[in-house]
Amino acid sequence: MFKLLRELRSLVSSIAIIVCVCMSLLNQASQKTALVAAATTTTITTATLGGNGTDYLALLSIKAQITNDPMLVTSSWNDSLHFCLWEGEIPHEMGSLFRLQVLNLTHNLLEGQIPANLSSCNNLRRLSLGYNKFIGNLPIELGSLNQLVHLYMNSNNLSGAIPPSFGNLSSLKLFSISENMLEGSIPNSLGSLKSLRYLSFISNKISGMIPPSIYNISSLTALEARVNLLEGSLPQNLGLTLPNIKRLNLGKNHLSGSIPLSIANASKLEHLILSANKLYPRVAVNFGNLKNLLWLSLFEDGLGTGDANDLNFILTLVNCSKLRILSLDANNFGGVLPNSLVNLSTQHHISGNIPVDFGNLVSLNAVDMSYNRLTGTIPTSIGKLHKIQELGFGKNKLSGEIPSSIGNWTLANQLWLEENDFQGNIPSSLGNCIDLILLHLYGNNLSGSIPREVIGISSLSKSLDLSRNSLTGPIPPEVGSLKTLVELNLSYNKLSGKIPSSLGSCNTLEYLFLDNNSLGGAIPQSLSSLKAIEELGLSHNNLSGEIPIFFEKFPFLRNLNLSFNNLEGEVPVKGVFQNASAISISRNNKLCGGIPVLQLPTCAPKKPRKLIIPIVFGVLGIILASSILILCCLRKMRKQSLVASSLMDSSGNISYRDLLKATNGFSSDNLIGTGSFGSVYKGILHPNEKTIAVKVLDQQNVGASKSFLAECKTLRNIKHRNLIKIISVCASVDFQGNDFKALIYEFMENGSLESWLHPVSQTGTTHKQPKSLNLLQRLGIAIDVASALDYLHNHCHVPIIHCDIKPSNILLDSDMTAHVGDFGLARLLQNRNNEVSHSQNSSVGIKGTIGYAAPGNLQ
């Protein structure tokens, strides 16, 4: 590796640099949004920064340091051309690196075509260009790289067809070109890649048949072509010609024909995914020999004829004791639901109307048979599938009671049992499923009251939908436990009593439907805390009293249905009430006022004023005061969410709500560390599933706010591969109206250096195996940190002193590159020769961490 590095440097040191520059240039765009945004939050103008200016200077300073530029790469770097047009791609001259063995440029923003000249690097073993923005065709010339073992081009914008010349890459073991825009068919010549193990071109537009020669590559362990336009049928002897295959993933194509019986001979098979094709309806495969099968996915395949024998093939799964995911939904399978999904350690017995046993499938994590035509009942023995996390039997014709043994699925996450014919009560044992995030029982014939154990499952965060049943009684007050729930639907039942005021605790609710019940009384004031609400349905009940004024203040409310109740008094005019199409208030007795379009009578001035004056004034006073408060909060929030939205890069808005969702309500499970200034949570940002780290500042701590400003101010100025990248900033108010400030960073998979050096000293993060760093990694980290510091001290627009370099502030990403983080104490040097600016450090005391702080800091 060192040899390679040296070679690269001595050959054309400039080229490597140009590649970097180019990346930094391209990265600039997204970075800038974040920086400008940070500046806005701190109300510091960016005018003095000069935006592009620093880039220009940076490039010039790089140019100044290049002493040897034999290819004259930087010759165009002069003022006659805007610096954004200065040359910097993968340079064609790369082709001169004929001794190069490994070229890995993944995860950058490189553009342009892949230079054909790379084919001159004929010692190349690994070429990884994935996760860039390359366009154009795959160069035919690359076919001559006969030493190439590993060709990885995922996630670019490559188009055209796979060149037949690639059939000459005789050493190739891995060929992965997923997530591009490739067209045409797979060249027959690829069949001559006799060493190939891994072939993947998921998510392209490749059409035609898979050439028979591909099925002749007996070394192949993975053939992954999900989401393409492939057609034709699978060869009947596939299982014999691909004896090593572990993953056969051809879902979402236009494949036809039957599933080859010879699959049974591919005994190493782990993933068989043929879903979303148009296969022959009968599945006749005997899976008995596939003892390693983990994942069988045949959903949306047009399988099944609707008759009782359709599911017989499941019988042969008894030996697949490792099977974890069985996905057969949206087919046409008929017959009775597998009567006993149990671990029959004794031989499975099959009797008259029990056509199927799942046998040893106790490892099953997920079964999905939704959207079929299953009949019969769910057997009690299903409780033995105690590892179930997801189970879908929704939208079938199942009947009988829901067995209480499903309370044994303590790991269950999502349960879909909706739209069947289930009767009887909702089993209260479901309350044992303390990891449930989604429960769908809607559209059945369930009766009785809602068990308090079930509505109190506090883990429910996605959705609880019990609508369209015959549930009676009141809504149990335990509903208040649903503190992270987004959707609650209890509509179309026979629920009575009042709306429990505890419902106000469910302050992450975005969708709440209680329509078509017999709920009475007034709408509780406590609902004023449901600030996240977007759609609210209370129609067709017997609600009385006035329309609460606080509905005006829900910033996201866009659909409010109060029709068919007994509401009276004045209809508010602000917020959602400004838009007649967003509200429905018809068929209430005595409503008045509102916006003119509603054509309601004007409200009569209240007569018995004298008696009530003190009370009215008192109440008015309180309302006024709280409205002013709320208004202030709202204005602040609006202002700050404006700020916040200007912060975002292309990943979209990051609001308090998004963060709440991403971190599962800032749950302690996601807590990855706490520091003097707040807590850091891991989160997954929807919809793009990006993993982030969220540093929430402790608002009680006065220093935290300063730290936030300092960090924004600092990070605004800088950008370097060894500095932690800030994705966004969120300054808002939370649903309780408190100030909320958070910094959102890229998630660093390998945690802090501290956790590697002193694994026990870290609380909260228990590591499965002891970590250790080898010498090279240590050296690498040292170089990374040194580069970051060098950059901060010598190459920033304004030099920056971090002031708190210590292992816990050095974070490691997935490939162990070190990133310096936590700029809460950083100082900017106004002028290179000036004294340290004291502006942020007026308070006396030690800055930094004892043991790491420089002596000069201990003033």
Ligand SMILES: *[C@@H]1O[C@H](CO)[C@@H](O)[C@H](O)[C@H]1NC(C)=O
């Ligand atoms: C940066 O460069 C772009 C492209 O030339 C230009 O539109 C923009 O105005 C420049 N911004 C600054 C601050 O110079």
Ligand SMILES: *[C@@H]1O[C@H](CO)[C@@H](O)[C@H](O)[C@H]1NC(C)=O
């Ligand atoms: C600047 O770069 C352009 C484009 O490479 C070149 O034509 C021109 O001669 C250069 N000018 C100077 C002064 O070097």
Ligand SMILES: *[C@@H]1O[C@H](CO)[C@@H](O)[C@H](O)[C@H]1NC(C)=O
């Ligand atoms: C491609 O490489 C060859 C030598 O390997 C060189 O002569 C040629 O100039 C290169 N082409 C480009 C466009 O750099």
Ligand SMILES: *[C@@H]1O[C@H](CO)[C@@H](O)[C@H](O)[C@H]1NC(C)=O
């Ligand atoms: C593969 O290489 C051989 C000889 O090196 C050459 O004749 C042939 O044209 C190449 N095949 C393709 C499809 O480029």
Ligand SMILES: *[C@@H]1O[C@H](CO)[C@@H](O)[C@H](O)[C@H]1NC(C)=O
């Ligand atoms: C597959 O290999 C067999 C024997 O190795 C050969 O007879 C057959 O022609 C090959 N099929 C294709 C399509 O290459």
Ligand SMILES: *[C@@H]1O[C@H](CO)[C@@H](O)[C@H](O)[C@H]1NC(C)=O
């Ligand atoms: C393939 O599997 C079938 C059924 O399991 C078996 O009868 C046959 O002998 C196997 N063929 C080979 C070549 O292993």
Ligand SMILES: *[C@@H]1O[C@H](CO)[C@@H](O)[C@H](O)[C@H]1NC(C)=O
């Ligand atoms: C399951 O495995 C046992 C023993 O290996 C074998 O006797 C039985 O036939 C297998 N069942 C099926 C359905 O293949």
Ligand SMILES: *[C@@H]1O[C@H](CO)[C@@H](O)[C@H](O)[C@H]1NC(C)=O
């Ligand atoms: C499931 O089967 C295994 C072995 O076949 C046996 O050890 C285990 O006790 C069985 N579990 C139950 C719940 O029957």
Ligand SMILES: *[C@@H]1O[C@H](CO)[C@@H](O)[C@H](O)[C@H]1NC(C)=O
């Ligand atoms: C459910 O678990 C209980 C103990 O928690 C056990 O007694 C019962 O047999 C289990 N039911 C089923 C159907 O597995």
Ligand SMILES: *[C@@H]1O[C@H](CO)[C@@H](O)[C@H](O)[C@H]1NC(C)=O
């Ligand atoms: C709530 O339930 C009703 C009745 O099942 C249904 O019409 C409505 O679409 C549901 N709302 C949501 C958001 O799912």
Ligand SMILES: *[C@@H]1O[C@H](CO)[C@@H](O)[C@H](O)[C@H]1NC(C)=O
């Ligand atoms: C509706 O509520 C009123 C009291 O507000 C009550 O008198 C009436 O009986 C209720 N109607 C029904 C159908 O529950």
